Structure formats: C-alpha cells, structure tokens
Amino acid sequence: MYWEKELETIDRKALESLQLDRLNSSLRQAVKSPSYCRIPEINKIVKSGMTSIAQLGELPFTTKEDLRQGFPWGFLSTDKKNVVRLHSSSGTTGNPTVVYHNRNDLQSWANLMARSLFSAGIRDTDVFQNMSGYGLFTGGLGFQYGVEKLGCLSIPSGAGNSLRQIKLMRDFGTTVAHAIPSYLGRLFEVFKDEGLDPRQDTQLHTLVIGAEPHTEEHRRRIEELFGVKAYNSFGLSEMNGPGVAFECTEQNGLHVWEDAYVVEIIDPLTLQPVAAGEIGELVMTTLDRQAMPLIRYRTRDLTRFIPGPCPCGRTHRRLDRIAGRSDDMFIIKGCNIFPMQIEGVLLKLPEVGDDYRIIIETIDDQDEMLIEVEVKKQWFTGDLDFLARLENHIVRLIRDEVLVRPQIKLVEPGSIPKSEGKAVRVFDHRQK
Amino acid sequence: MTYQVSVFLENKLGRLEKVTAVLKQAKINIRSIHLNHTANGWGILNLVVSNPELALRLLNEGGMSAALREIVVVKMADSPGGLDDLLKGIASAGVNFTNAYGRVVDDGGSALLVIDIQDIPDARIKLGAIGFDIVADSQVYGV
Numbered sequence: 001m002y003w004e005k006e007l008e009t010i011d012r013k014a015l016e017s018l019q020l021d022r023l024n025s026s027l028r029q030a031v032k033s034p035s036y037c038r039i040p041e042i043n044k045i046v047k048s049g050m051t052s053i054a055q056l057g058e059l060p061f062t063t064k065e066d067l068r069q070g071f072p073w074g075f076l077s078t079d080k081k082n083v084v085r086l087h088s089s090s091g092t093t094g095n096p097t098v099v100y101h102n103r104n105d106l107q108s109w110a111n112l113m114a115r116s117l118f119s120a121g122i123r124d125t126d127v128f129q130n131m132s133g134y135g136l137f138t139g140g141l142g143f144q145y146g147v148e149k150l151g152c153l154s155i156p157s158g159a160g161n162s163l164r165q166i167k168l169m170r171d172f173g174t175t176v177a178h179a180i181p182s183y184l185g186r187l188f189e190v191f192k193d194e195g196l197d198p199r200q201d202t203q204l205h206t207l208v209i210g211a212e213p214h215t216e217e218h219r220r221r222i223e224e225l226f227g228v229k230a231y232n233s234f235g236l237s238e239m240n241g242p243g244v245a246f247e248c249t250e251q252n253g254l255h256v257w258e259d260a261y262v263v264e265i266i267d268p269l270t271l272q273p274v275a276a277g278e279i280g281e282l283v284m285t286t287l288d289r290q291a292m293p294l295i296r297y298r299t300r301d302l303t304r305f306i307p308g309p310c311p312c313g314r315t316h317r318r319l320d321r322i323a324g325r326s327d328d329m330f331i332i333k334g335c336n337i338f339p340m341q342i343e344g345v346l347l348k349l350p351e352v353g354d355d356y357r358i359i360i361e362t363i364d365d366q367d368e369m370l371i372e373v374e375v376k377k378q379w380f381t382g383d384l385d386f387l388a389r390l391e392n393h394i395v396r397l398i399r400d401e402v403l404v405r406p407q408i409k410l411v412e413p414g415s416i417p418k419s420e421g422k423a424v425r426v427f428d429h430r431q432k
Numbered sequence: 433m434t435y436q437v438s439v440f441l442e443n444k445l446g447r448l449e450k451v452t453a454v455l456k457q458a459k460i461n462i463r464s465i466h467l468n469h470t471a472n473g474w475g476i477l478n479l480v481v482s483n484p485e486l487a488l489r490l491l492n493e494g495g496m497s498a499a500l501r502e503i504v505v506v507k508m509a510d511s512p513g514g515l516d517d518l519l520k521g522i523a524s525a526g527v528n529f530t531n532a533y534g535r536v537v538d539d540g541g542s543a544l545l546v547i548d549i550q551d552i553p554d555a556r557i558k559l560g561a562i563g564f565d566i567v568a569d570s571q572v573y574g575v
Contacts, residue, residue: 375440380497382438383551384468384476384531391472410474412442414495 001313003118003150004111007259008314015315016053019262022287024050030293035066035074042295056262056285061271061296064097067238071095078102078291087237088136099237102291106145109240112257113146116246119255119314120231122176122206124151129168131179131187132211133159138241139211143178146243152176159183162190169202178208178233181218182423185354188225199227208233210242212423213301213322213340217347221354232321238297239284245319253306253318260288263317264296265304268326279304281326282319300325302338330428332360332367337402339425342371345397351379351390355416360428367430369406371398374413433502433556434569435484436464436546439477440497443469451477454494460487463574464546466533478533480505480546482573501550505572507565510536510543518545525558544572 002008010018027046030036037043041059050056067075072095076083082102089097101109122128128147134140134156147154157168159179165187168174179187184207191198198204204226209219210233223230234254235242239261245254256263262285265274274280282299286292302325306318324338331337339358346352353374361368373394375387391408399405441447448467455462461482469475481487484500491498508518515534522529531548544567549555560566 375497377492377497380440380499381550382436382440382476382478382499382501384470387440387474387476388470407472409472410440412440412447412495413497415442 003115008115008119008255008316010259010315012315015258018259019287020050020053022259023053023056023262023285026285026287026289026293027295029077029290030295031077033075033077033292035070036077036293036295053262056264056296057273059296061283061298062294063298064238064300067097068095072098075292075294076100077293083291085141087138087141087241089237097238099240100291101240101289105240105289105291108260108288109142109243110145110149112240112260113142113243114149115257116233116243117146117150117152117208119246119248119312120206120208121229121249122150122152122208126152126175126206127155127173127203128152129155129157129165129172129174129177131157131159131165131177131183138235138237139178139180142235142241142243143208162187163194166191166194166196169204173203175203176206176208177204178210180212180423181209181214181222182212182354184209184222184226198225204228206231210234213324213328215340215344215347216321217344218354221347234301234319234322236299236301238294238299239286240289244284248310248312248314250310250312253310253320255310255314255316256319258316261286263319266298268298268302274304277304277307279320279323300327302326328426330360330426332369333404335403337369337404341401342398342406343425345401346371346373346394349390349394349397351375352394353413355423356425357416358426360426360430362430369404370409371406372409372411372416374416375410377413434505434567434572435500436503436548437479437481437484437487437491438499438501439479439491441467441475441477443473443475448477450494451479451491451496454490454496455479455481455487458483458486458490460490461574463572464533464535464544466531466546468531478531478546478548480572482575484573501548502556503546504549504556504559505544505546505567506559507537507542507544507567510541514543515545521562521564522547522559525562525564527552527555527558529555 031046083100085101087099130143132139205228207228207230209230219230231247233242233246235244245256247254264283265280266283267274268281282301282303284297286294302323303319306320324340329336329338346356353376357372359370394408464480466478488498488500508514529547533546535544
C-alpha cells in the first residue's frame, strides 16, 4: 500500500519534530549561500536554533524576483564541484530561475517521485511512457528518475509527435502515461484520425497529468476519453519539479510530502496565514535539499488545505487542485477573475470543446472580456436558434460565476490555435 | 425525405470558399444557397446539393461542423402572387416555419420554395394532404 509506510503514515507530532530537525539543518545549509548569508533574521535564528516550526513565520519570504536577482550562483549553498545537475526556467521574461542539485538532492527527489507514483497505484510491473519534454524542463528527467526508482519499464518518449507516441504505446503495451492535460485532448484526436480508440487499442490504465492547472471537469473528460484513471501531479522547478504533491488513489486532493517541505498558505495581499481550509498562496520551505535550500518560497500557486484525514491512511496533508496562479488573476471592471473559474463553467457544458480563449480588450474606454468557445461537432444540428440560446446560456453562467458579463463568441471546432507546451488561455490586449 | 446541408461558419474571409472548394473537388453541384448570420460573428450556411450525404461526410472530414436537415421543396407559380398563394396554403395546413428560401426554375413558369422542416412535426404529411406539389428528391438534387 505504501512506498515508505513509516514516513507516509507518521503521526503528526513525530512529523513536526522531524520537520524541526530538518529545518534547522536546512537553515544552517542555506546561510552558506551568498544570498541567504546576507539576511540578518536567518543568521540570527541559525545561531540560536529554531525550537518550534512556528518561528519560521519570523523569516522573510523568498520570491522568484529574489532568485532572478541572485542569478546565476546567488542561492547555491555548496561548492560548485558538488553540484551534478541544474534545471532552469525558460527565462523569457528576464533572468531564468535556476535550481541546482547535488547527488543526494537527486536521490531524494527520485524517491519522492517514486513514492508519489506508488500512491497512485503505479507499480514496478507497469510500462510508463513519459510524454514530457526532457531537458531543462523538470517533467522529463524528474519523472524519469522516479519511474526508474520505482522500477517500471520507462519509455522516455518526450513531448509531441503523436503518431510516434501512439505507436510506442501499442508496440510496448504502455500501461501508464504522463502528459500535460492540454496535450491529451490532441492526442485523442490523433487516435481518432488513425481509426483507433485508446480504450480498446491500448493497455493504458492510468494517466498522470500535471504542470498545468486544470479543473476537475477537465480531468473527468480525459478519464472518459481514455477510459482510465487520471491522477493529478503537482510540482514546480523551484521545489525540484514533479513529486512535490500527488494524488493518491482516493483522487481527493494531493498529499504534499511534509517530510520534505514545510508548507504554508498565506493571503497574497496581507502575507498572513489564511484561516484553515481557505484558499491562498502556497509558500514552501525545502527540508531535504543541500545544494540549494529555499526558505519560505512564494510559489504564486493558489490552493488550500483539504481538511480532515485521508482514508488512504497517509498523514501528510492534502492540497486542493491548484485554483490558478496569483499572477494569472486579471481584474476587469473591478472584479478579480481567475481563468480557472471560467474553465470550470465551460467544461461543465457537454456542448463545449476543451479549447477556449479569453481575450480582454478596451472597447470605447471600457474593459471587455470576449471568450471564444468551440462547439463540439456532434452538437451541431444546423439549428441557429439552438446555438444562439447556448451562447446566451454561457453568458449567464459566466456572469453568475465571475460577476462580469462576458461576450461569448462561438467558433468552429479546431479553430483556436493550439499552443505548444503549456496552454495559453488569456490574451490581455488592454491599452496599458 | 429530402435534405439540405447546414454548415457552421465564422464570419471570416475565406470561410465560405472553404466549403465550396470541398464541393467542387467532389463534383457536387449546388442547387440552392442561403446564408444566415448573427450579430456575434458567426452564421449558418444552408445548401441544397446534388449529393447531401456525401457533402456532409466530406465537410465533416474537412474539419467543419456540418449537419443534414430535413426540407420540403414545394412548387409555386413564377408570377406575381405566386408566393402569396403558396403561403396561404401553408398557413391553412398549420405549418409554422422559420427558415425558407426560394429558387426560380428554368422551365418557363414555376419557382420553388425550400422550407426547413427539421423541427416541425408532420410538416411533409400536412403539406401533402392539402394537395401541394411537393418536388421529388431527384428533381431537387438535380440528379
């Protein structure tokens, strides 16, 4: 049932004392970096030693901007000769964010990843196809090392080339595959074009989806298309990558591995902890990384703790699926809107396809939100009234959800340009 | 049963031509055309063609949203008052339609009205019962 029974089902008291031990050594390691050694609060607490996890609240946050300022070596806490790998963000909007790993770091990351996969019912008898970009993106090698640690037969197929993906799946009897959710809809279309049905023509029983926030509705659609269980994987490169939090077979929240991270959820405006069970920004401190410990890192991801214990017996708390990123939020007519709210409405409608675009424009000095929606072919009957009613129905549902009346534009299926990699949903063309 | 092909179209340059190119390629003849559009940038194209089933399949394969809708095609006089006489008859048959379009026939005296009856129960029977000249499929499709 468990990859590491003792650690996964540890009682909360023992977990806290383990966290405190590890946090103290993490802090001692962190102050060896040029960036953290300049922070007086951290130096002070390293001298006295932390006696309770609550004292973490006295330390300053680390932000993505801090990491960029420290580029390239500022947060490295060890001699460069001990570092064996780096991962990096694309850095299209400034210095990239770089994370360094020594051998131990890679081993504990692979172990967290194996533990995560095991919790979703994946075993060493599985054939695991990783349809994720390899290279600097952590979804490739992160999964690769975890899958090997677990003992599956791994197929490092990489991203894209759907025909080859399908061929590999069929040739080697792939039972588990990992991909970003927006890709799987496209892959299914290719199956269909080839006259194949993944439910009958593959041996898939499990999909792992992550790296893109998505709704429960989107997950259910993917499960239906492929006739499998799809498990939500959460991670970010600053916290290693995948393997930070993962759904167990209960599919009700993602266990965040608290022996490896101290997890806080704060109000992004007041920076104070939110009330139990409320949504806020996820803040994480590494407990198990030597080359580059991070303290109170603001992830920008919005989530909440799911209250109560999980029937699976794991005591590590569960995060709710990511509700969006604090940076993705846009404000229109004074209302704060997250793209996920709009996706939640759209994907509940059976007539509506998986792809959509939110375009924000200034029209006559007013901010307007236009949403392009694809109507699935099988719902098209040639009846103009039906489509006009559907349009009005969507307008009402979205207005009720986000309090702003959108303009809805129905478009031909397949006409919304597919983005390579993570789906881009929001296009803000407002005059700034 | 007689059918038209209805196609969803965004109001963008070249979209209509995408449809006609598919039909031309398959040597499908267009007998009537009727274009609807809404204020929201999309519309529906209705076509009477020589082979509606084939047109439907090819348009769907070409990535477009297309559907067949049942129509009835009735004959009227190609002279002043021809449509008025016809409509009186249709009203007396109790058929309330919302989508129709006409065509003149080159036979020196008649015209045709294409009526979308997809969502009108028993329209064909009602119109036939009062003695309308319902045009046969072969003549509608021109095959």
